[in-house]
Amino acid sequence: MRVAVSVPRISPVVADNVAAILMHIEQAKEAGVELLLFPEAALTGLILSDDFSRDRLLGLNLNSAELTQIRKKAASTGIWVALGFLELHEAILYDSAILISDGGEVVLHYRRISKGWRHPKANPDEYGSGDAYTYAETPWGRVAFLICGDLFDMPQLAADVFPDLLLFPYARCFPELLMETTHEYQQEEWDRAELPAYLAQVKSIGVPTLMTNYIAPLEMEGGSFGGAYVLDHDAKILASLPLYREGVLVCDIPLRKI
Numbered sequence: 001m002r003v004a005v006s007v008p009r010i011s012p013v014v015a016d017n018v019a020a021i022l023m024h025i026e027q028a029k030e031a032g033v034e035l036l037l038f039p040e041a042a043l044t045g046l047i048l049s050d051d052f053s054r055d056r057l058l059g060l061n062l063n064s065a066e067l068t069q070i071r072k073k074a075a076s077t078g079i080w081v082a083l084g085f086l087e088l089h090e091a092i093l094y095d096s097a098i099l100i101s102d103g104g105e106v107v108l109h110y111r112r113i114s115k116g117w118r119h120p121k122a123n124p125d126e127y128g129s130g131d132a133y134t135y136a137e138t139p140w141g142r143v144a145f146l147i148c149g150d151l152f153d154m155p156q157l158a159a160d161v162f163p164d165l166l167l168f169p170y171a172r173c174f175p176e177l178l179m180e181t182t183h184e185y186q187q188e189e190w191d192r193a194e195l196p197a198y199l200a201q202v203k204s205i206g207v208p209t210l211m212t213n214y215i216a217p218l219e220m221e222g223g224s225f226g227g228a229y230v231l232d233h234d235a236k237i238l239a240s241l242p243l244y245r246e247g248v249l250v251c252d253i254p255l256r257k258i
């Protein structure tokens with residue numbers, strides 16, 4: 001199975017972010033990709049202010065023009081597309097992700113369960129959480145999402161939703177002091193101090209995993225540093241993009257159509 005993960009460089013302008021996503025889908029098509037993953041909150045960035053009157057403006061519903069564009073692109077290119085976005089549903093904001101089939105249909109809609117994306121005292125009637133791990137049956141078996149902190153806060157996935165492929169969109173930035181260092185030093189610190197914890201969690205689940213983070217400027221809540229990985233069932237890195245490198249990472253993994 002040929003998969004890809006996208007590391008887009010996002011901006012405060014949603015239309016520009018949609019254009020970048022559509023461009024990466026086209027690039028994936030040219031590379032013969034079957035499934036492409038985008039990061040958490042890929043349409044806006046995870047730039048919450050904890051003021052719901054402002055944050056709700058970041059939310060999109062499943063029928064929004066932006067997601068409709070992406071669904072049409074998935075259908076026209078024949079690629080399965082997975083991406084994270086901030087979802088506004090019935091006046092509640094969620095940190096969500098969807099899997100779009102190669103026919104443009106939403107076959108999996110997941111809402112982040114862990115609460116680390118919002119203020120600890122946030123009103124749950126304004127900032128919502130999912131309540132179940134779910135999966136989609138695909139030509140390659142069961143596919144499931146975990147979003148960012150879900151990877152660490154979850155219990156072991158229940159047997160009835162244990163996936164054959166895990167999609168892990170996340171959004172991360174460095175502390176302010178580390179942001180003042182060079183990109184080379186930041187890469188070293190990520191590889192030494194943080195990446196091993198992610199790999200250990202993936203290894204505990206034991207299925208091939210795609211993971212990706214977007215790049216954003218400092219003015220967007222401290223920025224975000226990118227990075228992308230394709231991992232096998234034992235968390236061995238099959239392919240990766242270094243921090244701060246924009247692009248589409250393509251990799252063949254040992255999953256066959258059922």
